Amino acid sequence: MTTELSAPPTSKPLRSIKQPRLPKQAPLIAVAVAVAAGALLGLSLGWGLAPIVVLAGLLYVIGLTVWSRIVETPRAATDRLITSLVWVSLIIALIPLVSLLTTVITKGAPAITGTFLSTSMRGVISGPGGINHAIIGTLLITLGATVMAVPIGLLTAVYLVEYGQGSRLAGAIRFLIDVMTGIPSIVAGLFAYALFSLILGPGTFFGFGGSVALTILMIPIVVRSSEEMLKLVPSDLREASYALGVPKWRTILKVVVPTAMAGIITGITLAIARVIGETAPLVIAAGVTDSINTNLFSGQMTSLPVFVYNSYSNPGSEVDVAVQMAWGAALVLIVIVMGLNILARVLGKILSPKTGH
Amino acid sequence: MAKSIDVSDLNIYYSDFLAVEGVNMTIKARSVTALIGPSGCGKSTFLRTLNRMHEVIPGARVEGKVMVGGQSLYDSDVDPVEVRRMVGMVFQRPNPFPTMSIYENVLAGVRLNSKRISKSDADALVEKSLQGANLWNEVKERLNKPGMGLSGGQQQRLCIARAIAVEPEILLMDEPCSALDPISTSAVEDLIHELKEQYTIVIVTHNMQQAARVSEDTAFFNLAATGKPGKLIEMNPTKKIFSVPDEEATEAYISGRFG
Ligand SMILES: Nc1ncnc2c1ncn2[C@@H]1O[C@H](COP(=O)(O)OP(=O)(O)OP(=O)(O)O)[C@@H](O)[C@H]1O
Ligand SMILES: [Mg+2]
Numbered sequence: 001m002t003t004e005l006s007a008p009p010t011s012k013p014l015r016s017i018k019q020p021r022l023p024k025q026a027p028l029i030a031v032a033v034a035v036a037a038g039a040l041l042g043l044s045l046g047w048g049l050a051p052i053v054v055l056a057g058l059l060y061v062i063g064l065t066v067w068s069r070i071v072e073t074p075r076a077a078t079d080r081l082i083t084s085l086v087w088v089s090l091i092i093a094l095i096p097l098v099s100l101l102t103t104v105i106t107k108g109a110p111a112i113t114g115t116f117l118s119t120s121m122r123g124v125i126s127g128p129g130g131i132n133h134a135i136i137g138t139l140l141i142t143l144g145a146t147v148m149a150v151p152i153g154l155l156t157a158v159y160l161v162e163y164g165q166g167s168r169l170a171g172a173i174r175f176l177i178d179v180m181t182g183i184p185s186i187v188a189g190l191f192a193y194a195l196f197s198l199i200l201g202p203g204t205f206f207g208f209g210g211s212v213a214l215t216i217l218m219i220p221i222v223v224r225s226s227e228e229m230l231k232l233v234p235s236d237l238r239e240a241s242y243a244l245g246v247p248k249w250r251t252i253l254k255v256v257v258p259t260a261m262a263g264i265i266t267g268i269t270l271a272i273a274r275v276i277g278e279t280a281p282l283v284i285a286a287g288v289t290d291s292i293n294t295n296l297f298s299g300q301m302t303s304l305p306v307f308v309y310n311s312y313s314n315p316g317s318e319v320d321v322a323v324q325m326a327w328g329a330a331l332v333l334i335v336i337v338m339g340l341n342i343l344a345r346v347l348g349k350i351l352s353p354k355t356g357h
Numbered sequence: 358m359a360k361s362i363d364v365s366d367l368n369i370y371y372s373d374f375l376a377v378e379g380v381n382m383t384i385k386a387r388s389v390t391a392l393i394g395p396s397g398c399g400k401s402t403f404l405r406t407l408n409r410m411h412e413v414i415p416g417a418r419v420e421g422k423v424m425v426g427g428q429s430l431y432d433s434d435v436d437p438v439e440v441r442r443m444v445g446m447v448f449q450r451p452n453p454f455p456t457m458s459i460y461e462n463v464l465a466g467v468r469l470n471s472k473r474i475s476k477s478d479a480d481a482l483v484e485k486s487l488q489g490a491n492l493w494n495e496v497k498e499r500l501n502k503p504g505m506g507l508s509g510g511q512q513q514r515l516c517i518a519r520a521i522a523v524e525p526e527i528l529l530m531d532e533p534c535s536a537l538d539p540i541s542t543s544a545v546e547d548l549i550h551e552l553k554e555q556y557t558i559v560i561v562t563h564n565m566q567q568a569a570r571v572s573e574d575t576a577f578f579n580l581a582a583t584g585k586p587g588k589l590i591e592m593n594p595t596k597k598i599f600s601v602p603d604e605e606a607t608e609a610y611i612s613g614r615f616g
Contacts, residue, residue: 165415166415234452236448236450236452237452237454237455238413239410239413239448239452240448240452240453240454240516240519241454241465241469242410242413242438242441243408243410243441243445243446243448243520244441244442244445244465244466244469244470244519244520244523245438245439245441245442245443245466245470245523246438246466246469246470247438250469250470250471251469254468254469255454255456255469258456259454259455259456261456353455353456353503353505
């Protein structure tokens, strides 16, 4: 018993922490070799570009893993395999996005001129017109939808997280929100159209109807994303606030929501980006027009997606001009969405909880 | 200003789980009372019933009576918000508000309640509270930097400053020093000594020396077995508890002969 304590430690060989490693540029070398080999093989067999790229990708993943397995440890080989798979998936995911962007830019950019952005289609008989009316329509209808959907959605999320925990009503609301997420957008448009036809008489088309349709589509997204963000706020902070004698509603308003603000704004932006490109509900509820209409509450209103759709489906006599304008309008829409995303990021940066010193 | 606390036949539940059973206790005004006991015996739970923070947890409830300065805390017409303004709390883990600067954190109790306060009064209150929490010298150059940028110990003292800035009458502290180095700990202990001139202080601690150093009275909580409710075993003047306790269990716990 006692002697064991003083027994000399069994001499163990010093365990080395060094392992053979591939050179730092190994992935780059593997890419080069895989591309070269793929191209060589593919060209000699007379393949097109796509199969060659697929082949090169496969060669890269397999080659790097095998090389690593030979030189490095099995763990390092697995690491290389997973890392290459992640990279390959990323590139696969980026292909459609990049291709879409380049197509829209190359086809749409020539259409974009000063008159294109600043005039409408009113009275345009031949040659290109403008999309000013559609830009205004898109911005107004989406703004209207945001103004309605954000307060409703955010307050619902606050109820779900702060007040309704475990209650049956909250469960029911969550279920309905999930159902709402699945509503086809055209049904939302029909709902808005039917609603205002009942109230204001049949055949009522106006921007606000479109806003209502988009609101229905936005609410579930805003609720779900805000709910997740509010749930992330640690309960420590709520307790800290309560312990200072701050009432619950003020705690929510001044501690919980500000702490989650960056995430909430991101969610709202995603919701806007999701509905700003909606076509079908706006065709039904807001109608179509060639002229500028800045009044949400009367008269038909065209939005950019509806304009794109119309230019394609009813190009008139000058098909080329109409199609080019459609691409131009699509590009403008993408730029607007990107601008929104950048704005959201900047706001998120400004509003997010600060850590640094 | 400071008030005494009278607890009678208090049972504390988390839903159906009885966490603490049958507490009877009197806490003197303008003194420091330490709560000691093994982990899980319900010290934090009991402390949180003294400012109605317990009921913030869904399903949590309380039976029995807590009187503060002659007013019953759990009467149906009592507003828990008012109770918490009177009974402040410092938590086991530091929890400064991440969206606020150091300055705003100290003023949080005032600002969140939308009380009007002039700029000069606010500055004075911030300085006084930070001095009180022994943090002023470390942060006076960077009051507008985020509170989350402080070290853990500094954050805890910031939370103490925030709690005393609302000038409560009773201050509850749940292991306020468990994240602090010996220097900050002794600063907080000095602070407790000063604060007891004005406040009634209840402090949970795992550190026997700390309990012996800062408190007038000590209450020992214990568990009969895991899953059984925690109980108040003994409450006596600290001197007596640490020399000749009435109960054998207390003696065993204090001298470290405890399982
Ligand atoms: N939110 C909760 N829900 C359910 N049970 C809880 C909750 N918080 C604590 N408990 C239980 O209540 C009992 C007392 O816990 P409490 O946190 O009061 O212990 P403590 O004495 O403060 O321990 P420590 O010294 O480790 O902080 C424990 O059995 C614990 O599991
Ligand atoms: Mg505790």
